């Protein structure tokens with residue numbers, strides 16, 4: 001694009017003439033989108049830094065995210081890298097041409113625009129004959145990322161390329177839909193042990209058969225924390241994200257069906273054979289990873305076309321090509337997963353006087369089943385033989401009166417002695433949590449003042465905390481419990497800090513007079 005003006009984007013046919021024209025455009029420093037067996041690429045002459053910089057501009061791509069260089073013949077790799085190692089050679093024999101990108105230390109021919117400033121380069125020889133013919137016609141190696149606007153799903157047909165790139169690139173070759181539908185496996189051979197930076201249709205199992213040990217980068221399945229450095233810069237950016245909010249639902253078919261069929265106003269992103277009554281878009285068949293990869297990005301784009309706002313997706317399995325499908329979907333979902341295999345609990349906690357009880361009431365009014373950990377504890381101290389047995393063993397007969405637990409005596413015994421208090425908590429917290437968990441019926445809230453101290457947050461899919469300014473909290477406790485300012489301060493000081501709670505919770509409700517319901521609705525929209 002020059003001077004911000006839109007150019008005319010030509011749609012070329014995959015004929016000898018169309019391919020020759022595309023090659024000519026690339027040779028002359030232009031941009032052409034082209035089909036590959038994975039997704040459409042947005043190509044430029046990899047040896048022309050100016051041409052390459054236009055790719056970043058057209059996609060809105062951060063400059064530190066390197067591009068893959070595409071070649072037409074195996075030996076075309078030689079000038080691009082420092083050395084083709086024996087491992088690289090073996091992998092090229094096995095998987096070139098195909099959906100595998102290998103990363104090696106780069107030669108001086110590769111400029112820093114292509115490499116995003118790294119000293120390595122990713123090289124791939126596509127299987128798609130149109131892609132290879134175009135690279136041949138260009139007569140140069142072709143740098144090409146996926147042909148989408150940065151952050152959106154990769155395009156799997158020419159129509160999707162046009163949606164994102166019309167007016168920003170010289171041409172697109174329309175070669176129909178892509179066979180695999182997700183991008184190539186990216187394998188780094190630049191370190192001591194080969195590492196998969198991005199999973200794809202060439203699976204770890206397939207790679208291991210050729211070169212033995214292959215590791216998988218942690219970021220493949222986990223989110224990256226702020227400030228964590230990525231082996232592959234692409235992993236740190238928001239990715240594949242449609243406008244709709246996607247939530248992955250981990251559950252077997254029947255449980256998933258029951259769950260989505262009770263959701264109104266949402267879409268299902270499910271398998272073809274799933275019995276789903278709400279509006280749905282499918283991505284392949286269960287147990288058939290390749291059908292899923294083929295359909296996934298198309299499905300994500302269709303959800304936006306249909307105006308979906310909230311989408312509940314099936315959880316792909318983590319093996320074979322399923323790992324690659326999961327890797328894309330979990331990013332599209334911004335790592336939001338509801339696990340129906342575990343009781344789905346929302347933890348609710350807060351400092352004394354913050355107004356947790358009030359928030360709990362509001363959540364009950366919104367239809368949540370509240371499990372009150374304090375109440376569960378009180379009930380268990382009345383009648384639970386296991387809990388009473390544990391207390392008798394730890395603290396002796398003196399805390400009992402006529403066979404019943406005397407809570408005042410127990411309190412007197414432990415509250416002046418931190419060691420005893422620690423022993424009490426260690427003994428009873430697991431029992432209380434176990435009972436709370438057994439009481440959980442979706443959608444449930446575990447209301448627990450000591451949620452973090454007891455380890456209860458580990459049972460919770462999401463944690464909500466309630467905070468209020470200190471003055472307000474102290475006033476509330478002195479008024480409610482009739483205790484002195486000093487006693488109120490002491491009680492507050494023995495609890496986890498507001499900072500700790502906020503940092504370790506998924507959402508903070510601020511209870512200083514502002515509207516609670518609207519905050520809870522925002523929590524529900526953002527995190528459930």
Ligand code: TXA
Nearest residue numbers: 038040041066067120121122145146183184232233234
């Ligand atoms: O299937 C594919 O690989 C497609 C088609 C067009 O070939 N291309 C593609 O490119 O997906 P792109 O740029 O969308 O994704 C390349 C990924 C990015 O995550 C990038 O950070 C990573 O590969 N990558 C590229 N060069 C790298 C390098 N030298 N070191 C580490 N990661 C690299």
Ligand code: MG
Nearest residue numbers: 145146154183
């Ligand atoms: Mg991409």
